[in-house]
Amino acid sequence: MCQLLGMNCATPTDINFSFRGFSQRAGITSDHSDGFGIAFFEDKACRLFVDNQSAVDSPLAELIRNYPIKSRNVIAHIRKATQGKINLENSHPFMRELWGRQWIFAHNGDLMGFNPALSGRYQPVGDTDSELAFCYILEQLSSRFGGVQPTLDDIFACLAEIAPQIAEYGTFNFFLSNGQALFSYATTKLHWIIREYPFQNAHLIDVDMDIDFSTVTTPDDRVAVITTEPLTNNETWQAYQPGEMILFKDGKIEKQKLTTVNRLKREREDPSLIRKTKADIY
Numbered sequence: 001m002c003q004l005l006g007m008n009c010a011t012p013t014d015i016n017f018s019f020r021g022f023s024q025r026a027g028i029t030s031d032h033s034d035g036f037g038i039a040f041f042e043d044k045a046c047r048l049f050v051d052n053q054s055a056v057d058s059p060l061a062e063l064i065r066n067y068p069i070k071s072r073n074v075i076a077h078i079r080k081a082t083q084g085k086i087n088l089e090n091s092h093p094f095m096r097e098l099w100g101r102q103w104i105f106a107h108n109g110d111l112m113g114f115n116p117a118l119s120g121r122y123q124p125v126g127d128t129d130s131e132l133a134f135c136y137i138l139e140q141l142s143s144r145f146g147g148v149q150p151t152l153d154d155i156f157a158c159l160a161e162i163a164p165q166i167a168e169y170g171t172f173n174f175f176l177s178n179g180q181a182l183f184s185y186a187t188t189k190l191h192w193i194i195r196e197y198p199f200q201n202a203h204l205i206d207v208d209m210d211i212d213f214s215t216v217t218t219p220d221d222r223v224a225v226i227t228t229e230p231l232t233n234n235e236t237w238q239a240y241q242p243g244e245m246i247l248f249k250d251g252k253i254e255k256q257k258l259t260t261v262n263r264l265k266r267e268r269e270d271p272s273l274i275r276k277t278k279a280d281i282y
Helices: 016-023 059-066 129-145 152-167 263-269 271-279
Strands: 003-013 036-042 045-051 071-078 094-098 101-108 173-177 182-186 191-196 201-203 210-212 222-227 244-249 252-258
Touching: 003 016, 003 101, 003 173, 003 182, 003 244, 016 059, 016 071, 016 222, 036 059, 036 101, 045 059, 045 101, 071 101, 071 173, 094 129, 101 129, 129 152, 129 173, 152 182, 152 244, 152 252, 182 222, 222 244, 222 252
Parallel strands: none
Antiparallel strands: 003 071, 003 222, 036 045, 036 071, 094 101, 101 173, 173 182, 182 244, 191 222, 201 210, 244 252
16 A cells, blocks of 8 residues: 655645655655655645655655755655556656646555546546546536536535545545645545644654754744654654545644445445455555
8 A cells, every 4th residue: 555645734834854754664664665756736736746766766755855845735645556557657646637726636545446437538647546536536526516616615525425435445545635725535544733833843753853843933834744654753643533534724624524434335246345445454
């Protein structure tokens, strides 16, 4: 399985500290070495960096570790391939346009037998279940709301319907953002933390490095960090409940909902899914 890292902030912030620890899991402290990617939003558009090299070896990843790009919404991914070849078109995050904005999506999990019919506007470039799910989600949003972007609350409500339906096919942890906020969903493992004034010291788990955030922040800053496994060992991370969807905006939780995934129904219909569904490899 892959691992996810997301950041949503009240003011533009760099992700260098978190990404330095997170990227160690791409071959040093774990084996998520089948490519990496990271997207930094700047209003409607974003800077997207992807590579089919691991985040340990990639020169792009080294650039990200040292280049303080500031953004209010960031999505990063390190891949351990389950479906699709190890090549550039299968590297997360994926990007598409909807309602005049760039949308970014990254997924951790494995969807077995998920093969929805697509109308044609959104088609996968690669051959991962993840990109297929992204195209399906955007198609559903576009179909439901037409040519005018709905409110974030309306998008959240729609995603809370769609995500459990997709999750019936396996493990479905994902981030989705259009630069205004960060939507997140977990069927297995995701954790979050919100850092705000008064800021504290944080120490990374995957590399011996710490930072005193009080020396590099202001009282106006507030940062939500969301990741598959906690990144620090001296802070209190909150775990998602299975089926929980959380919307982060301005570095805080704007909305959350606990959904139900009907996996038993899927297993009865297709017994071949039992092993994959129940394994839920974290």
